[in-house]
Amino acid sequence: MSPTAQRPDALHPGAGGRATARPTLEEVAALAGVGRGTVSRVINGSPRVSAKAREAVQAAIAELGYVPNRAARTLVTSRTDSIALVVPEAETRLFSEPYFSDIISGVSAELAETDMQLLLILVRNQRERDRLSAYLTAQRVDGVLVVSVHRDDPLPGLLESLEIPSVLAGRRGDLEPLSYVHADNAGGARMAVRHLLRRGCSQVATLTGPLDMEVAQARLGGYRRALEEAGHAYDEALVGLADFTEEGGRVAMRELLARRPELDGVFCASDVMAAGAMQVLRAAGRRIPDDVAVIGFDDSIVARHTDPPMTSVRQPIEEMGRTMARLLLDEIHERGRARRQVVLATELIVRDSA
Amino acid sequence: MSPTAQRPDALHPGAGGRATARPTLEEVAALAGVGRGTVSRVINGSPRVSAKAREAVQAAIAELGYVPNRAARTLVTSRTDSIALVVPEAETRLFSEPYFSDIISGVSAELAETDMQLLLILVRNQRERDRLSAYLTAQRVDGVLVVSVHRDDPLPGLLESLEIPSVLAGRRGDLEPLSYVHADNAGGARMAVRHLLRRGCSQVATLTGPLDMEVAQARLGGYRRALEEAGHAYDEALVGLADFTEEGGRVAMRELLARRPELDGVFCASDVMAAGAMQVLRAAGRRIPDDVAVIGFDDSIVARHTDPPMTSVRQPIEEMGRTMARLLLDEIHERGRARRQVVLATELIVRDSA
DNA sequence: CTACAGTGTGGGAGCGCTCCCACAGCTGGC
DNA sequence: GCCAGCTGTGGGAGCGCTCCCACACTGTAG
Known part of the structure; x- marks a missing residue:
């Protein structure tokens, strides 16, 4: 939270020629000739809506180009429909290339079937670590993936105490209490x-x-x-x-x-x-x-x-990413279930150096 | 928006032993003995608060471990304090390694001074392209960075028509109307x-x-x-x-x-x-x-x-990332200003192959 | 006929903030 | 002594949703 100059253009609310205001659920309801509740039910796939009402609502949505406001939904459900992938940056450098991007590939492939949005968060110093803590504490994500963990990293402990669903790539030791996926x-x-x-x-x-x-x-x-x-x-x-x-x-x-x-x-x-x-x-x-x-x-x-x-x-890195995402989604949807821990096989690729 | 099974645990609202409810601004105000407005002003760094009130509020925040709810803030300000980095995945594969992660490094270094959160969005097929459109239309980010652009990519056009502040890495052609950063x-x-x-x-x-x-x-x-x-x-x-x-x-x-x-x-x-x-x-x-x-x-x-x-x-890839972030922040803060276009110098690193 | 479950529906309440209006208190000039 | 002009402040309204209660409207059983 920067203490100063937060709103440089507070004088021009809505200025800047931003496209016309987005339609709200209320307007959709009015156009469809139904109540707000019915529109909400249609959007969220509730079965308790008559075919007639559903069609009217869908037509209205199409006509207005309605897209739900996520902030409003998050405010009431306290779901965010997004998960964070946390990367200790020093690590990125080391593992360099494919490891990192393959993990992302796998995670995002698994998430493609979902409404979940992937957030990437890099942490490379204390300042950024603090920001992350605040971020997680503010419950801005439904779950967290952590790529590669040092034994003394405070992050997993924080995740544990915040009770945020999370999955590690790798583990801190034999007795890792959090869910993890790692290679053999x-x-x-x-x-x-x-x-x-x-x-x-x-x-x-x-x-x-x-x-x-x-x-x-x-x-x-x-x-x-x-x-x-x-x-x-x-x-x-x-x-x-x-x-x-x-x-x-x-x-x-x-x-x-x-x-x-x-x-x-x-x-x-x-x-x-x-x-x-x-x-x-x-x-x-x-x-x-x-x-x-x-x-x-x-x-x-x-x-x-x-x-x-x-x-x-x-090591099957992309597969690790997929698995991490899958475990995390499970954990998000059924809170309180046991931790999940998965080990994937490695394979020797023989070339000329040995 | 998946049409079914949105709320698998609708029966247990708040179940799962999630930590005690986060304190709200209202509670901070009560504890500090001031009104909501004053707390809000303190949080947002307004100068129009007496030293006495400010201290009381800060003490209350510390005592309760208060962290503002971003969804609520976003709902009213329609700022999200986050920007998206969009990566056409096919691209990632090609440019492979350092390019991608160096861009991220640069961007996130520049963002470190800010409250902005970086979101990473991969787009590798039509399905994901559609999701992204919906995402951007829902105004879930304040701005967009796009890494590497094909001449016929529909994304820049979408960004233009949505009037979302955006910066490209590279450009579509000489007459690129969007802001961009690229190497010489x-x-x-x-x-x-x-x-x-x-x-x-x-x-x-x-x-x-x-x-x-x-x-x-x-x-x-x-x-x-x-x-x-x-x-x-x-x-x-x-x-x-x-x-x-x-x-x-x-x-x-x-x-x-x-x-x-x-x-x-x-x-x-x-x-x-x-x-x-x-x-x-x-x-x-x-x-x-x-x-x-x-x-x-x-x-x-x-x-x-x-x-x-x-x-x-x-090419100075990390510097490109930094610059992209800087331009985007500028564009976000002063809407309607001219597009910014930057070209960075390249350098020949001579080794043994030539 | 009344009673009763089961559907589909409308809309009030409220999530946690920011914005802004109204107002209290305090100068200082006439 | 009054009025104007500042500060600093409290709190109502409202952002756009979801949740849920109440209620109409079926049909079927008593």
């Missing part, structure tokens, strides 16, 4: 590492994401699991802590190479990290995949353009 | 082609975008201009019609190579097309840049990951 990160990582081992790699390293994110933890967990299953000892020196970014991948790869020059395989928890790692490896004179095999995660557009094209773990 | 596409293309010529290329081809888009036309125009300035004849056989996509780039490149095997430079109107073209060139045994120099457009993430890294024309 551990399984995908395990698959990737097994692929490397099967290929004959004996010194498999990994580049992780930020470990305050459950995704990153899960992928690291899958890596460990695959090694253990194959009887390899877990070697901390083979674990490079990074942050999902390309630059982070480069830095961590360099350190890894210094610590364990003999490594012959790297599982990276994101494609862009893998791309960074591949640059470093090539600069160090390693051939890919002959000297070092590399696998990424996400199967993003980057994976298809590296040299050589990158083997990567695909 | 012709200039960027010209720069790129001049770079190729200066490098010694004598047979410079181009891959275009879909020519029903002004962007594509402008980039082609810049290509022609640079050739003419250098005294080269315009050779239609060197122009490959494509569609901004990678696959389109591959196909067009193959045809180009068949028609003019002697070509030694290619200016591509998008990075992904350039990436596709590079694959085809390499498959045909041409070395890049030695045999054929390649330049892309957008300087997207793809450009940094091709082999060799791609020279590309950068």
